[in-house]
Amino acid sequence: MSTLEFLVSLPLIAALAIALGAPARFTAIGASVLVFLTTIYCAINYNTSFEDFAAWQFESARTVFDMPGIPTISLAFGLDGISVVLILLSSIVLLAAVLAAPDESKVQGNSRLYYLSLLLIGGGALGAFTATDLFFFYAFHELALIPTFLMIGLFGRGENRIRTAWTITIFLSVGSLILLVGLILLVIKLGAQTFAIADLIELAQGQGIDAASQNWIFLLLLVGFGTLVSLFPFHSWAAPAYAEAPTPVTMLHAGVLKKFGLYGLIRIALPIVPEGFQHWLHLLLILLIGNILFIGLVTIAPRALDRMLGFSSVMHMGYIFLGIAAFNTMGVSGAVLLMFAHGLSIAALFALNGALRDRFGDLTFRRFGQLAKSLPRLGLLFGFATFAAIGLPGFANFAAEIPIYFGAFDGDASGMNWLRWATVGALWGVVISAVYLLRAYRSIFMGNAPKVRLDDAPDMLLREMLPVILLIAGLLIVGFSPEVLNQYIRPTVNGLFLLSAG
Amino acid sequence: MDPSLTLNPLLLVSGLLFAIGLTGVLARRNLLIIFMCLELMLAAGNLTLVAFSRFHLVDGAPAYDAHVFVFFVITVAAAEVAVGLAIIIALFRSKKSTDVTEVTTMKY
């Protein structure tokens, strides 16, 4: 069993163990810690001087399905610089999410199912980020679909939770079906005999796909991946789902799983259908500006924290798309870094959102105020998370956004172009996100005394703070020293552009 | 038989009988009559088979394969009638009717 097989199977085995009767919380935390340590091990042993985009480290493969007429399917894993970052993200958020999950006794309903689902979602994410075979790359992501559905429907908040569970599930499954069509089409057009991504890239380097097909495929991939990432206008599942899902699920989904679509765009779409990408660039720019400005403004309106955070998570996807749209080392590296940063920051925000919800239930802004006085620790941590999300220097988000802006602005000095205008729009989006996040902070933690009862709302316990501190520490470390992660991202992204350079 | 007879009139007769049978199945409500119409359709098939066999001689004789097939069809038809009538009896016992339009408890 290779390291990565071990890594991916850990949460799945732990889930099985829980199903068979192992103590749920203990097993889940144990597995998450092990996952975290294993990812650290991988990160340390990753060779950062490795610039090949069509090759991986820690590779392992075993053929699982081979029949004439369809490409060979292998259960293959590997790490590139991008996936190192993403499994770090996954393992940190998984650990935080499991820590943030309520004790077994406090779970309303089947606590085994609760932890089991969390682990499945986490395992799916780890699998998707490490799979080097297109089939499993896709399949692992889908693994999380049903647990998410069950989690929201069973343990979610609010009267609409079942409806919400439906919305997210149908939306995502339709998105993935479209994606599936795109991916199969891609394999067919390449005439590939395997699903190994390396082979696909190699084929794309040779004959490649004709321009017309590229356009189609990229469109399918964009819509498919885009739906998973809540690209405007395929976003309406996200805000309610994140608002109503149980905290750990939101942390995992918004923080980690959502990045799958972006990873897919970088890993699959950019190297294999670059012409299609160029063809639809303007559309992508319009859509991402829709994310940033349209959804940004929409984010100002909600009257409750959870919904607002949900929308903000949609909005911030626009920046990652911008980085990808820039299609150069700076932009794409920034995008990868922002995936990490956004993952941690949104997970932290939602963890805190959950802590508030545990105490006060309804999160309508009007009910709150001055909480920083009675809940100083919560206030402080929330402040950190807020500033991280706003993109303040010192946090990883900022360190990621800067290369994105520069990447998107790169080029000659002849004047403005679509990409640059989009960047200007994105910069204005920074103002918007400051508006809504500071409003939220102001109305919850500052100002007049709250309407809610404070008697039975103690400040955060260490147990609650731990996941958030973990996340914020990650953000600060990377924010102060982005090179911690850039050392992994840079060579791989360079490799991508070495490819496209021929 | 008259050598001037061609294949088409025979096929036309069988086709018409087939259509008549189908029309009967669609038009009648009495299960028994519907069943008779189904028999007409099978018989039309038989006529077609025999006609073709007579027009495709094998070694100067009609193609007996088709005759055998007709034999099987007749057998199957008989079995079908038996089973069908048994069901009709069961239905009549419970509904006191053989009207198909009254058998509509399950829909949508």
Next chain:
Amino acid sequence: MQVYYLEFLVVALGLVMLMVDAFAKLQDKRSLARLGILGLGVIFLLLFAVQSPSNAASPVWKFYAAPDNLSLFFKGVALLTTILSLVMAIDFAPIVLSKIAPPDQGAHPQAGLGEFYALPVFVCAGLMWMASANNLVSIFVSIEVVSITFIILAGYMRRNVGSLEAGVKYLILGALSAGFLVYGFAWLYGITGSMELGPITEALAKPEVNSTAAMFAFSLILVSLAFKLGAAPFHIWVPDVYQGAPTPITAFLSVGSKAGAAIVTLRLAYPYLTSPVLSTKALAILAVIAILTLLLGNLGALAQKNLKRLMGYSSIGHSGFLIMALASTSYPGAVNALSPAAVFAYYIGAYLLMTLLVFLVLNVLNAADTGETLDSIRGLAKRSPFLAGILLIALASLAGVPLTTGFIGKFLAFKIALDAGQWMLIAAALIGAAAGFYFYLKIAASMYFDAPSSSDGAAIPVNLLTKV
């Protein structure tokens, strides 16, 4: 061992069961089913002992295809389905008995149950013959064995209005489709002058073949096969019959009958799809049928409340995927092209497992008299986490969630359609698959999200055999 012995062994088993039923005074006739299961299990093992034919000159090969993987696979499917249906039928016995009142005083209290176990065995033989039939005659007779026996089985619970109604509907529409089959076969014979598929294929491949007549015959045959597959617009019987028939029979029908029809369709479509003159039109018409089937089946299931009925619509939808694969065929395929036969095999294999799993659970619920509507499984997860978990996995597979067997089938179907560039088909399949997600998960939602309905919060007993 000669391959055609298998069916005779099955028939012999059925006869033994009838005899035992008639002459041995069994206390509990359910042991007949166990006997059947055992016998079929042995025969299933014998599948692996089949030799290539030694008597090539025997006339049997004019009617019966030499054993290949495909036919053996479908024979296996038939055997497995029958075994599982019998397993269900054991649980189902009390319901059957309550719906066929004991005839006379002094008669065996379980009178009529023996036949309920023996008839499926004969159906199994019919299905196995279908899997190998390569002659219009043998195709016709084996199809009729299966469908006439199914008529009996569907209407078996004659005091139950639903079952009787299912019997009537299947009877009339089945006979109608038989009429079309005969008429179509007659024309096919008239055009090609042969009953054997080999010569038919050769005849149809000739450029001088009259396409009007040939396509006329094809359409007539297709009507009948589409009926058997449950493909639009000849699918209308499916929901009603599925709902009305006894649950084990519904399960048997949904898998066994469909598998048999699938392989026959594959065999009969082959001459047309390989013919240079006819293939374009044949593919087009298949594509239209596939699109209609995908949409009507999957969308129809969306608002369905009765689980068996829902499975009926779902079965229509799955037929859509099968026909989609067939409609995306390109003969002669490239060396490495995906053959529809392979897709069929995988799809049916996966479909068998998950559908039977669903029906097994439904059957247990039925036997526990909890009803078969969506409401009746509310809160199942709380009452019986085991059943709920099993059902969830089966449903996920039916919906085609990756890493389940159902996904492979769907994946292959999509792959072959994409290979062929059938865009309309793909669009319909996408809509269908998406709708599938909804209605399968709807069942899951009912199990997990809703509170158990009223009093029957008790755990549901599951017998060991079913559990296995």
Next chain:
Amino acid sequence: MTFLFYFFSALVLFGGLGVVFAKNPVSAAFSMVISFLGMAALFIQLDAFLIGVLQVLVYAGAIMVLFLFIIMLLDVEEVEKRKLSLPTVIRAGGVGAALVVLISTVLMRGGTAGQALPKLVASPEKSDVLRIGELLFGTYWLPIQIIAVLLLTATVGVVVLSKRELK
């Protein structure tokens, strides 16, 4: 002889129409027999003697009797109470007419037009009964076994389905 063909054809078709339009099942059954007798004659005209005889024996002899038996058993009065409903007839007729048009199209374009009746080469040494018998029990042994199974299950089924119930 052509006259005979037309006569029997007319018999077949009018018999068929009689089934469709019969007021009660008994007359429908008789119309069916007329139709089948006509068809038996057509079979014989087409040198299919055995089939013709079988047609008479099985249909006129057995099946019709079965029908009549059941009709009587079920009490004719109860059997058909209501008249045909007009919309049903219209739509059925529409489908039937369309089918006729389509079949005619096939007959016109299907390459079957104008095929003359080929002469039988010499009188057969063996009668067709013999030939068919040889085929049935020689070459066709497998289908005949299958049919046997079919008849068995049908018998079992009929017994099970129509077993008398205790009221």
Next chain:
Amino acid sequence: MNPDTLAWLILLLPLLSAATIVVGIGRWSNLSALVSTGTAFLSLVFSVMLATNGEAVASIAYPWIDLSPSFQVNIGFTLDKLAIGMILIVSSIGFLVHLFSLGYMREDSGKSRYFAGLSLFLFSMSGIVLADNFVMMFIFWELVGVSSYILIGHWYEKNSAAEAGKKAFLVNRIGDFGFMTGILLVWILTGSIYFKEIAQAVGGVANAGLLNAAVLCVFAGAVGKSAQVPLHVWLPDAMEGPTPVSALIHAATMVAAGVYMLARVSFLVDASAVAGTTIAWVGAITALLAALMALQQDDIKRILAYSTLSQLGYMVMAQGLGSAGADAGMFHLYTHAFFKALLFLGSGAVIYACHHEQDIWRMGGLRKRMPITFWTFALGTAALIAVPFTSGFWSKEAILEALLQQKMHGPYAVGIIVAFLTPFYMTRLVLVAFFGPSRTKEAEHAREVEPVMWIPLALLAIMAVFSAYRFLAAPLAAAGHADFGHLFSHFGLTAVLSLIGLVVGVAGAWFLYRTAQKDPISIPLFRDKFRIDELYLFFVDKIQDGLARGLTRLDRDVIDPLIARFPAALSLAGGSVSRALQTGNVQTYAFFFGLGVVALLYFVL
């Protein structure tokens, strides 16, 4: 110690202090205060050491983002005269504010948070000053925004404070939006983010239009941070923070950042005449409007705030001249830092003494009760209204001179008008607050403040008067050119007009306010700050929030239905059709069957 080490220490010590307080010692507030003040003192010491070292070239840079070869951002230092002078101002004022705060915030419950904020502020400001590239400057630029948010909103339980903090941050963000755009534009024009490289490359830029845009965008950053019209609205509200914070913000840190940045990139302003003129005019308008608004304010801190705005207008005017005016602008910034810090701390002392009373009309007679405060305040005022030989006189003179020399007659004229207004409103302030009888009990009971508070005042008073002279302005040698010879040799129009303005202004105020018990003149437009706040409110409430609500509705009622609900409904409708076929009547089924056959055959034939 070598300059590199010094610079790193200056930068990181305050951060260390802030981090220590947040992570560890926050619960011991006095310790936090001491740590923070201690690091501020150390920063001052190191700054002085750096200054005595003179200009240097920094060699150690920390590669923050390294996407070489295309993009590399270092945390590295510029250690030229400009930076050294500025860091000296920052750290000295910073230290004094810390010192003052020890007294002022003694009883505050959020003392730890406050001092952590101060340290962070100092850290951020040092970063801006020392930055050798745009991105690094932007980083600290943003951090200054956060620090101001934390400090202005220190008393977060008060709605007004919470709002003010938010407002400051958001308005700054708007400026930063322009700033970042400007940075990006400059980057594509010159290919670098490093000041040194840009300065070399800017001459070769061909695309003049884009360059103008770039410079104006960069200037937008300064507009936000230095509170120029129209982004000046946050500054008066920022008075909601504790007074020492106001002093810090107004005197040395935040608002100065914009001017400093413009001075740092004066070569860019040189390259774009259009931008230069615009900058000068924006400064001029700010100076004028702010002075007019100051005329009618009653809150002692607000008057000072508007005076700051007005003075910033002067500085920005100077920066509009590019390198020709950069020195003058910086010179004024330098002198202004001291006298404005003095004035704010003085007002803080007054407010502290009057038990947090800020309305000047509720004071009066403080001259006798708080002599030290009064005299230091008076000296500060003198500097502000440019009484000859005080520091403010020299620096303002320098700016007006420079404007005249560069033939910026419009801004020059505005500058002169403002020179009439400033003495008027400042005299009004001093007269009302310190002279006459005490109007309230609080004012009657006011007593002189304790030494820890007045010592900084005294120190600053000295600076206010003498900072323009060479012996103190040495670090700013390039800018500091106050000498008598200069004055007499250039004695001309400017000096005359300024003096006339001074006399007229003071006399007018004296005449109007010497004995006034309430304001004899009332100009609602000025009092209401030209209703610019209302305009913003309208924008936020009606336009932005309206847009937000509208788009939400669009999202909910158009996009979601279109993307999700419509297809879903369509599917269900399709399902109904499919189910409607199932009438349950087998005859109908047969009909469909027949229809299907006919359709199929028709399709095929």
